[in-house]
Amino acid sequence: MNIVVGYDEHPASGAALDFAAALAVRLDAELNIVHVLSIDDYPIDPDGLDWEACAEREVSAERESAREVLGAHGLTKWTYDVRRGSPVRLLVDACEKRDALMIIVGKPEQGLGAMLNHLVTGSISRGILHRAHRPVVVVPENGVDHGAAAGRALR
Incomplete structure (x- = not known):
């Protein structure tokens, strides 16, 4: 059994990973983490001599x-x-x-910058909901013990 989770440096993504890991342990499933590179993974100055190396260090971290x-x-x-x-x-x-059981992602970011980005590119979670043929779990960033929430999801 497999579970897919989207992961990047955003806090909501970390919450999704925490929830997905707890659920995978309880289900004895393999967790497939998908990190999609974005501009946030790269340093600000693209003309820097170590631009690619900085990006590799960021992804490694x-x-x-x-x-x-x-x-x-x-x-x-x-x-x-x-x-x-x-x-x-x-x-x-x-x-x-x-052939994953589900896709797990973090709740979309909030704020003006995020709102403008969602207008241009659309929300990732909304896009997945429209395209996926499997259940999609959207995990909020704050206020939840994700390990306990994963246990409740199985009851």
């Missing part, structure tokens, strides 16, 4: 953060894929490819 969350849950069956492209398409494709 995010992978290590994910590893720590997974280790805290005792999860040993997981993959971490870094991809370029449309987050909606890549997450839905990963779910179909792995």
Whole structure:
């Protein structure tokens, strides 16, 4: 059994990973983490001599953060894929490819900048809801013990 989770540096994504890890442990499932590269993964100055190296360090740091969350849950069956492209398409494709039980993502960001971005590109969670043929779980960023929430989801 597989579960797909979208992950990046945003706090809501961390909450989604925490929930997904707790659920994967309870279901004895493999967790497939999909990190879709965005401009946030790259340094501000694209003309810097170490621009690509900085981006690689950032992605490595995010992978290590994910590893720590997974280790805290005792999860040993997981993959971490870094991809370029449309987050909606890549997450839905990963779910179909792995015949995953569900896709888990963080609740969309709030604020003016996020609102403008959603107007231009659309919400990732909304896009997944429209394209996926599997259940989609959207996890809020704050105020939830995600491990306990995953346990309640199984009752």
